[in-house]
Amino acid sequence: MxxxxxxxxxxxxxxxxxxxxxxxxxxxxxxxxxxxxxxxxxxxxxxxxxxxxxxxxxxxxxxxxxxxxxxxxxxxxxxxxxxxxxxxxxxxxxxxxxxxxxxxAPNFAISAVLADYFAKLAAPYFESAEVVELHHPNKVDAPSGTAIHTAQGIAAARQAAGLAPVPDNTETDGGSRGQVVDGIHVHAVRLRGLNAHEEVLMGNAGEQLTIRADSFDRxxxxxxxxxxxxxxxxxxxxxxxxxxxxxxxx
Amino acid sequence: MxxxxxxxxxxxxxxxxxxxxxxxxxxxxxxxxxxxxxxxxxxxxxxxxxxxxxxxxxxxxxxxxxxxxxxxxxxxxxxxxxxxxxxxxxxxxxxxxxxxxxxxAPNFAISAVLADYFAKLAAPYFESAEVVELHHPNKVDAPSGTAIHTAQGIAAARQAAGLAPVPDNTETDGGSRGQVVDGIHVHAVRLRGLNAHEEVLMGNAGEQLTIRADSFDRxxxxxxxxxxxxxxxxxxxxxxxxxxxxxxxx
Amino acid sequence: MxxxxxxxxxxxxxxxxxxxxxxxxxxxxxxxxxxxxxxxxxxxxxxxxxxxxxxxxxxxxxxxxxxxxxxxxxxxxxxxxxxxxxxxxxxxxxxxxxxxxxxxAPNFAISAVLADYFAKLAAPYFESAEVVELHHPNKVDAPSGTAIHTAQGIAAARQAAGLAPVPDNTETDGGSRGQVVDGIHVHAVRLRGLNAHEEVLMGNAGEQLTIRADSFDRxxxxxxxxxxxxxxxxxxxxxxxxxxxxxxxx
Amino acid sequence: MxxxxxxxxxxxxxxxxxxxxxxxxxxxxxxxxxxxxxxxxxxxxxxxxxxxxxxxxxxxxxxxxxxxxxxxxxxxxxxxxxxxxxxxxxxxxxxxxxxxxxxxAPNFAISAVLADYFAKLAAPYFESAEVVELHHPNKVDAPSGTAIHTAQGIAAARQAAGLAPVPDNTETDGGSRGQVVDGIHVHAVRLRGLNAHEEVLMGNAGEQLTIRADSFDRxxxxxxxxxxxxxxxxxxxxxxxxxxxxxxxx
Structure with missing residues (x-):
């Protein structure tokens, strides 16, 4: 015991x-x-x-x-x-x-830890990658520390693999493209009813990989x-x- | 004929x-x-x-x-x-x-037209609402005109119903909370492999409604x-x- | 008062x-x-x-x-x-x-009631429609009464609009295509961590409409x-x- | 060259x-x-x-x-x-x-290959796991070979880790719980507008991990x-x- x-x-x-x-x-x-x-x-x-x-x-x-x-x-x-x-x-x-x-550990939720880890593994194989985190509206910081960590991990894995920057032809934007963390766009949604959620989106021509971790409860x-x-x-x-x-x- | x-x-x-x-x-x-x-x-x-x-x-x-x-x-x-x-x-x-x-018509995709319409109908019944649009990375404007239109429709429906502003306790943000259109946060994702997509998220304590329109092809x-x-x-x-x-x- | x-x-x-x-x-x-x-x-x-x-x-x-x-x-x-x-x-x-x-009322969750209502409104405009419900694994009946009700509503709206049956060329299936309710396929997922969720999927050539209601808590x-x-x-x-x-x- | x-x-x-x-x-x-x-x-x-x-x-x-x-x-x-x-x-x-x-290679889509691989890695850490595949309605077999392969990989990883069977208290079901592959429930959706998609859902008390691969085009x-x-x-x-x-x- x-x-x-x-x-x-x-x-x-x-x-x-x-x-x-x-x-x-x-x-x-x-x-x-x-x-x-x-x-x-x-x-x-x-x-x-x-x-x-x-x-x-x-x-x-x-x-x-x-x-x-x-x-x-x-x-x-x-x-x-x-x-x-x-x-x-x-x-x-x-x-x-x-x-x-x-x-x-900054995060003990196994789903969140695995999502972060899988995002790093997958990053070298996709032309595009973005991170969307979603939390309850009482959270005071945006984006979440977890989302920043995930974006940094994706960016480092892309750099190690020699990838070019993510493609983005946006010419006019009023702020909708989110915060750029080491070249990776990060978006934060605040919604009553949610707890702590993160979605990693990666794309190549003709395909998308999505990894999502939902923490509904501590x-x-x-x-x-x-x-x-x-x-x-x-x-x-x-x-x-x-x-x-x-x-x-x- | x-x-x-x-x-x-x-x-x-x-x-x-x-x-x-x-x-x-x-x-x-x-x-x-x-x-x-x-x-x-x-x-x-x-x-x-x-x-x-x-x-x-x-x-x-x-x-x-x-x-x-x-x-x-x-x-x-x-x-x-x-x-x-x-x-x-x-x-x-x-x-x-x-x-x-x-x-x-600004948009002939029935899924997009219905998503926009349903968002307006649902808006009075939810404390929170945000819009996420996702497009291919060659698009030059962000957010999409459709997403702005949807956000405006949600905002107008909330106002007509006498709702308070969406709850948001964010104190520090580096840009991840997106563009605010008539009080509604709008996020734009750009990802190779995607075409034109819009997701409307609404939330109350304990529940979420999601309406998503995907246009894979013209x-x-x-x-x-x-x-x-x-x-x-x-x-x-x-x-x-x-x-x-x-x-x-x- | x-x-x-x-x-x-x-x-x-x-x-x-x-x-x-x-x-x-x-x-x-x-x-x-x-x-x-x-x-x-x-x-x-x-x-x-x-x-x-x-x-x-x-x-x-x-x-x-x-x-x-x-x-x-x-x-x-x-x-x-x-x-x-x-x-x-x-x-x-x-x-x-x-x-x-x-x-x-069989269901007081506004998100679920709206999802059911929107599914009926959208049904006449899509060639395909299926329903996926997801619940905690302690639930004894499958699919949920709500999912059956939604499928029946979709089927009735399709019939009133004179639509043909949903396209489905499946020749061999070991049970993965789910339960057929009035011609609409209904799938039930049971997952620890979930509460009560329903997703309605509709499709036409080149487009998809998704309506999802999540009830995280009573x-x-x-x-x-x-x-x-x-x-x-x-x-x-x-x-x-x-x-x-x-x-x-x- | x-x-x-x-x-x-x-x-x-x-x-x-x-x-x-x-x-x-x-x-x-x-x-x-x-x-x-x-x-x-x-x-x-x-x-x-x-x-x-x-x-x-x-x-x-x-x-x-x-x-x-x-x-x-x-x-x-x-x-x-x-x-x-x-x-x-x-x-x-x-x-x-x-x-x-x-x-x-049975599948050359990197997103699908990664989803299958990540599902095996994650499987030992979750009490519940199910697979949902979604394809165009012209496909003649259900579920897809890829989904069967993913379910088998999850089942083998759970067995190697000594996990108990997935929890499921369903008593009455008309077929909505899908096909059971080595103890893992597999669901197949057929929808006009889709191409080839797979979603792996895993859950523990209070959390969910979702891994999704979308192939929009060959x-x-x-x-x-x-x-x-x-x-x-x-x-x-x-x-x-x-x-x-x-x-x-x-």
Whole structure:
């Protein structure tokens, strides 16, 4: 049985994690902590893996503290920059256990992770590519970080394959052609009733490939979270790992 | 048998019209004319209805000449402004026959005409609405005239129903939210392999309605052209009629 | 203020109705009843409109009792046959108030009601038409009642327009062409993650029209329920009305 | 310059191949043959690679003859069974050149090949999976060979990963649930206006992944044909290779 503690256990995501751990036959719930609780209560004696879903302003401190406690950490909070990741790597180099592991994923939805991965694989074979993301209207940023990441991956794969820029003879446009990310047009739709969705469109003469990921509910993140917990518990992923695609057998 | 002449018969659209008329059991092909040919060859003796598919720079003159010849005209050429339409109305008022008719349609694809019509009907019942159009990358304008027309129709229907503006909490955007037409966001995708496509998305809490029209080939305009020819030949549409939805039984 | 009572108030749908009535500025919640409660507590003094969301085995008795109490009723429970509807009509003919009204809808999701309505309007203009419905895998019947209703509507509209059967040269098929309802092929997809979705596909040479309704959550029924309550409260819909499209301005 | 001969040059596919070879800067068209022409005219002196697009009844004889002539062959004709493939392997073992190569692909559309490949990669990560294929109504078989192949690939990947059967509580069905291929439901839509399309749907609680390939026109096969010609001309693919995915860098 993998002993799992949850930090941010009363939050929107954390409460789903608590349910998911309770429902997993190979896991048992250890501690559940929230804002104000002392993370030093988490130790290798009571916990194998911690799942941390809090807010960007406190997640780095939380992770550094947990590394010091000698436990592995799965992090679902967003807002990680290269500078912050480097601090995690350094903390791991000085961690109590030699094989200690931290896993950080910007997106735990398997459909979204696969769509992003397939977009990169397919990109060299198509003359055209665009990205459309669709979200609920309460989202404050546009386009989504996931869509920007997908567009960057497509652009890099096209460049590596020596492709010319996407064809586009538009002469007059009042803004409908969207935001251009590394040469790839990205469009953001905001619609009541939606949650988080991404569609990648690629085209050649006479054909189109469409890859679409729909996340209707944050419960869709749970299989990815449990997968990450299991991978860290196996003990073969020492150090910092970023991105759920690293744990998929692709 | 309806006697149909075609002006612009060697053009991309006109050649399809010639084929379609030849294939229609209730029509016979009369004259086929092109640039340089004298339109005065078309008379009520040899022609019931003329189909005009040429270019914006000559279509007004063609239509005025044909009205003077005493024949009905179905016009598929684009570029019609209110001022030009008014000239057609005045010419019809002084036409040789009292019941003479001209029909002008910006789009003859029945799927596109219905999508536009359904969007207006549905608009009052949804909190959110956006339009995405997708075309081949050789198109020079973005968004398409059809998408602008659809967005305007949605906006007018929302206003008539007293709806609040569409919800949108976007605070930071680099251009991905598209062009705003009368309060409705419009997005334009350009992809090799595509022809002309429009998708209307509407949403309420917990539900979405999607209406999509795909025109894969200009042959899709022919049923609409033949329908218009038949409606004018019936003799009950004297004067100027604009828009194929006027001839659909909706 | 419209006084609304809810029968089946603790059920999955009823509890959403209670919330929706509480959130509507022009309504106030009157009585909330459930299995075991006496419906005779509902009277014209405390209630203008009753919303009944229970189960097929009790809904007819409930509606007949409520008609006898002299109140208008909006019914969301399914399982209504023509025989049952006739009993409601007869009860209304002998009701305490001359202008008493009952409204029954098999589907309150506006997107689904509009998709069904648009499918009928579009049907005469397309050579081909098929219906694909997609639901969660716990659904016990296939295809959905809504999909059958849509297919029947398309078939009737095609017949009224004198269309030939849909073209289909299939010679060998192991069952993939789906169920044929009045000549229209209907397909049912069952997928974890989905709720209730319907897609209507129509095609002519060179073009396609797609109408899709997605119901992600039963909260999507609430705007339709509130609309029906308001329509009955207006007092101009005496007798039995079936189908939400009757209350949409189409 | 790669010298390319075409067998079946006047056929629907062959004539596109002739155009594609003429348009490729690294290829030159050698011989173009059709029914009745003697394949012995093709020799290593005038031809590096032959593209064969004929009919199932003659393709095996054509390929065996061409192997005897000492040239490489790219085959686009369908109807290849394991028995036929084995005859090609044996002929290659006794071929004039030691490094002689034959490439056979059931589908040259890159979008379709990628969709099939991605479906296999994604299959282990989703509880549900179904396949919907959509074609023009003149197609005589249902479902398409491509859809059966995709369903088989999904089923094999699920079995290898130890997944349970797809969830499905359907109790009553009149045929709408489609054809079951190795446990995967496959649906076939036939619609005027369409050409060849496949959609793979996968779902987990709260999420969906959709992969769709649209072939609007057989011109979409040309990039795959030219890719195969180039791969054989490189000289590093001796023997028989089946499937375009073998030549994609995935």
């Amino acid at each position: 993998i002993k799992v503690s949850v930090v941010g256990a009363k939050g929107r995501m954390g409460s789903h994690v608590v349910d998911a751990v309770n429902g997993a036959q190979d896991m048992e719930l250890a501690l559940t902590l929230d804002a104000g609780d002392d993370l030093h209560a988490i130790t290798p004696e009571n916990t194998d893996v911690v799942v941390e879903f809090t807010v960007p302003s406190v997640t780095l401190d939380n992770v550094l503290t947990l590394i010091g406690q000698g436990v592995d950490v799965v992090v679902g909070t967003t807002g990680w920059t290269e500078d912050r990741l480097e601090q995690v790597r350094q903390a791991l180099a000085a961690a109590p256990r030699a094989d200690q592991a931290v896993f950080i 419960i869709s993140f749970m299989p990815g979270v449990l997968l990450a917990v299991r991978k860290l518990a196996e003990g073969s992923h020492a150090g910092l790992t970023v991105g759920l695609d690293r744990f998929l057998d692709l | 309806i006697k149909v002449s075609v002006v612009g018969a060697k053009g991309r659209m006109g050649s399809h019209v010639v084929d379609a008329v030849n294939g229609a059991q209730d029509m016979e092909l009369a004259l086929t004319l092109d640039a340089g040919d004298d339109l005065h060859a078309i008379t009520p003796e040899n022609t019931d209805v003329v189909v005009e598919f040429t270019v914006p720079s000559v279509t007004l003159d063609n239509v005025l000449t044909l009205i003077g010849q005493g024949v009905d005209v179905v016009v598929g050429t684009t570029g019609w402004t209110e001022d030009r339409l008014e000239q057609v109305r005045q010419a019809l008022a002084a036409a040789p026959r009292a019941d003479q008719a001209v029909f002008i 042959i899709s305009f022919m049923p609409g052209v033949l329908l218009a020819v038949r409606k004018l030949a019936e003799g009950s549409h004297a004067g100027l009629t604009v828009g194929l939805d006027r001839f659909l039984d909706l | 419209i006084k609304v009572s809810v029968v089946g108030a603790k059920g999955r749908m009823g509890s959403h109705v209670v919330d929706a009535v509480n959130g509507a500025q022009d309504m106030e919640l009157a009585l909330t009843l459930d299995a075991g409660d006496d419906l005779h507590a509902i009277t014209p003094e405390n209630t203008d409109v009753v919303v009944e969301f229970t189960v097929p085995s009790v809904t007819l008795d409930n509606v007949l009792t409520l008609i006898g109490q002299g109140v208008d009723v909006v019914v969301g429970t399914t399982g209504w046959t023509e025989d049952r509807l006739e009993q409601v009509r007869q009860a209304l003919a002998a009701a305490p108030r001359a202008d008493q009204a009952v409204f029954i 909260i999507s029924f609430m705007p339709g329920v509130l609309l029906a309550v308001r329509k009955l409260a207006e007092g101009s819909h005496a007798g039995l009305t079936v189908g939400l499209d009757r209350f949409l301005d189409l | 790669i010298k390319v001969s075409v067998v079946g040059a006047k056929g629907r596919m062959g004539s596109h191949v002739v155009d594609a070879v003429n348009g490729a800067q690294d290829m030159e068209l050698a011989l173009t043959l059709d029914a009745g022409d003697d394949l012995h005219a093709i020799t290593p002196e005038n031809t590096d690679v032959v593209v064969e697009f004929t009919v199932p009844s003659v393709t095996l004889d054509n390929v065996l003859t061409l192997i005897g002539q000492g040239v490489d062959v790219v085959v686009g004709t369908t109807g290849w069974t394991e028995d036929r493939l084995e005859q090609v392997r044996q002929a290659l073992a006794a071929a004039p050149r030691a490094d002689q190569a034959v490439f056979i 011109i979409s096969f040309m990039p795959g044909v030219l890719l195969a010609v180039r791969k054989l001309a490189e000289g590093s693919h001796a023997g028989l290779t089946v499937g375009l995915d073998r030549f994609l860098d995935l």
